[in-house]
Amino acid sequence: MSDPLNGLAFDRVPPAGAYGIAGEPGILVSTTEEPFIALAVARNGFGASVAERLGRAFGGPGADRPHAGFGSGSTVVGTGPGRFFVLSRSEADIAGTLRAVLGSEAAVTEQGDAFVLFELSGARVPDLLAKGAPVDLDPRVFQVGDAATTLIAHIGATLWRSGAASWRVLVARSYEASFTRFLIGAGAEYGLRLEGRG
Numbered sequence: 001m002s003d004p005l006n007g008l009a010f011d012r013v014p015p016a017g018a019y020g021i022a023g024e025p026g027i028l029v030s031t032t033e034e035p036f037i038a039l040a041v042a043r044n045g046f047g048a049s050v051a052e053r054l055g056r057a058f059g060g061p062g063a064d065r066p067h068a069g070f071g072s073g074s075t076v077v078g079t080g081p082g083r084f085f086v087l088s089r090s091e092a093d094i095a096g097t098l099r100a101v102l103g104s105e106a107a108v109t110e111q112g113d114a115f116v117l118f119e120l121s122g123a124r125v126p127d128l129l130a131k132g133a134p135v136d137l138d139p140r141v142f143q144v145g146d147a148a149t150t151l152i153a154h155i156g157a158t159l160w161r162s163g164a165a166s167w168r169v170l171v172a173r174s175y176e177a178s179f180t181r182f183l184i185g186a187g188a189e190y191g192l193r194l195e196g197r198g
Contacts, residue, residue, distance in 0.1 A: 060086075
């Protein structure tokens, strides 16, 4: 079988389409630039308080641990002690809102231009991601809401399980092409459909 990416410049994002084995794709991938993303880093001693405030305001995990909490139009992902990504589809000034909610307990930075969000669905997604991530992603262990900040195929990523057969992966924009290539290569044996940017 010929390489579908042959001749495509390495720094170019592969085009939408079907990759790998023919037939019904086992994995669907779409990418989106989540409109509004901010990072909140708790000041020393305020990790638990910041997690609780985020939980009340956004439906976050409510605890200072690697976990994703889902609210109405927003997601809060704990990535490490006192560190939280907040993603929103509707809150244009997410950084300003966070500063109002958290006050002096956390430093907040706007991150909307820095990342691309990959949305993956299908029963074989854990098998695909396991080819590049040193994390146990077995669905019996890595449950809905679980999150991890790790390397996937040597690319820094924050991932979380957003549903029974759905996952989200946040990757630095500069690695979008490389990460997409990894997904295509690792998912070829299951059949992968790459959808256009959402």
